[in-house]
Amino acid sequence: MSDIDEGLRSELQRQGIWVTSMQELYNWGRKNSIWPLQFGLACCAIEMIATAASRYDIARFGGEVFRPSPRQADLMIVAGTVTKKMAPQIVRLYNQMPDPKYVISMGACAISGGPFKQGYNVLKGIDRYIPVDVYIPGCPPRPEALLHAFMELQRKIDEQKLTGAGKAEHLDPDQPSEFPVPAFGGHDLEPAANADIFRPMKMERNQ
Amino acid sequence: MMESLEQIKSQIESAILGAKIDIVPNAGPSQQSSLLIDNGHARKVAKFLRDHPALRFDFCTNATGVDWLERVVTKKVKVKKIVEGTEKEEEETQQEKIPGYLEAVYHLYSIEHKHGPIIIRLRTDDRGEGTRLPSLTPIWRSAEFQEREIFDLYGIRFEGHPDLRRILMWDEFKDYPMRKDYREPDDYEYEPTPHDDVLEKAKQHYAPRPQLDGAENITAQP
Numbered sequence: 001m002s003d004i005d006e007g008l009r010s011e012l013q014r015q016g017i018w019v020t021s022m023q024e025l026y027n028w029g030r031k032n033s034i035w036p037l038q039f040g041l042a043c044c045a046i047e048m049i050a051t052a053a054s055r056y057d058i059a060r061f062g063g064e065v066f067r068p069s070p071r072q073a074d075l076m077i078v079a080g081t082v083t084k085k086m087a088p089q090i091v092r093l094y095n096q097m098p099d100p101k102y103v104i105s106m107g108a109c110a111i112s113g114g115p116f117k118q119g120y121n122v123l124k125g126i127d128r129y130i131p132v133d134v135y136i137p138g139c140p141p142r143p144e145a146l147l148h149a150f151m152e153l154q155r156k157i158d159e160q161k162l163t164g165a166g167k168a169e170h171l172d173p174d175q176p177s178e179f180p181v182p183a184f185g186g187h188d189l190e191p192a193a194n195a196d197i198f199r200p201m202k203m204e205r206n207q
Numbered sequence: 208m209m210e211s212l213e214q215i216k217s218q219i220e221s222a223i224l225g226a227k228i229d230i231v232p233n234a235g236p237s238q239q240s241s242l243l244i245d246n247g248h249a250r251k252v253a254k255f256l257r258d259h260p261a262l263r264f265d266f267c268t269n270a271t272g273v274d275w276l277e278r279v280v281t282k283k284v285k286v287k288k289i290v291e292g293t294e295k296e297e298e299e300t301q302q303e304k305i306p307g308y309l310e311a312v313y314h315l316y317s318i319e320h321k322h323g324p325i326i327i328r329l330r331t332d333d334r335g336e337g338t339r340l341p342s343l344t345p346i347w348r349s350a351e352f353q354e355r356e357i358f359d360l361y362g363i364r365f366e367g368h369p370d371l372r373r374i375l376m377w378d379e380f381k382d383y384p385m386r387k388d389y390r391e392p393d394d395y396e397y398e399p400t401p402h403d404d405v406l407e408k409a410k411q412h413y414a415p416r417p418q419l420d421g422a423e424n425i426t427a428q429p
Binding site: 084085112113117118119120121124125184185186187188192193200201202 | 377378404405
């Protein structure tokens with residue numbers, strides 16, 4: 001798109017000639033038809049349902065087609081508490097989704113374990129196993145927050161490049177699109193986090 | 208109106224030979240004392256409570272576990288002693304060591320007579336190998352999942368249970384998380400404002416704050 005002068009483009013548009021690029025057209029189509037995977041884990045799912053229903057109406061953004069199969073879904077909304085017993089199934093569903101795929105981590109539990117963080121049975125954030133595109137804080141976040149995250153994701157998709165050096169992750173053959181499924185261990189999930197993608201914050205105590 | 212716990216206890220003891228029932232008093236505001244039933248006669252006693260026409264406890268609403276760690280109880284006991292030829296009564300403090308055990312607690316109601324609850328307890332021998340109790344699922348079907356939960360979280364093995372498996376945790380899990388000596392796996396993660404137990408964990412995971420030389424308390428004079 002950078003090859004065409006903005007002024008020329010605008011002039012052409014005034015004359016009824018619409019000039020675009022493959023990348024822009026492709027991203028425009030993708031960002032306006034994000035189909036989420038239909039599953040919910042806890043109370044956040046109720047807010048997600050409200051977002052999908054007529055009052056908030058996620059259909060305005062092209063995301064109303066909740067798919068019951070990961071094979072047809074573009075977006076995974078991790079809406080709620082991920083227990084350690086559920087985590088392998090979530091990762092498996094993510095692996096079964098075709099590229100390009102995106103993840104919204106919705107609510108305090110999905111981000112970090114939330115109020116259950118110090119417990120034994122709740123995963124301390126789904127980003128321990130799969131890469132997350134947008135995080136929504138809240139307990140649970142309101143539907144407006146989910147819509148905001150959805151729009152953030154649309155912005156992100158719009159900026160993805162199809163070619164060149166900084167092209168989108170899903171077009172890079174070296175980028176993994178599947179991640180190892182954790183196993184049920186004797187005391188915890190094994191491994192407790194995927195070290196390749198999980199970068200926890202460090203506490204600075206020496207300042 | 209339901210009969211008193213003492214009356215129920217004597218009814219059970221006269222109906223079932225050899226049944227040993229203790230009343231565990233609860234001095235709290237609820238005043239809900241409970242019956243401690245010996246494991247050998249537990250199923251017979253349960254059947255009696257369910258089927259006796261005046262009692263008819265036909266509904267088990269709740270079954271749960273309790274973990275009692277080994278504890279020391281100090282008691283004041285009057286001891287007779289012979290001091291200089293005369294017998295004297297002296298008070299002595301004795302310490303009694305009570306070994307740990309696990310309990311299963313059942314709350315029973317009668318839908319037919321609209322009375323209840325009555326609370327019965329079963330007690331294991333210890334917290335190690337002897338954590339076995341008779342299952343009351345054959346008497347009250349509603350106890351099935353709850354006994355599985357007790358097995359999952361406390362590790363009490365219910366003998367005679369039709370399907371004793373873990374229900375909340377995965378099958379490969381080895382610990383019993385609701386026991387008081389359980390420690391969760393240490394996968395500590397950054398906390399912005401650690402406190403209490405979390406602060407203790409945080410200290411283990413980070414180098415201690417360097418010794419300060421006192422200069423940080425000196426403020427510039429205007």
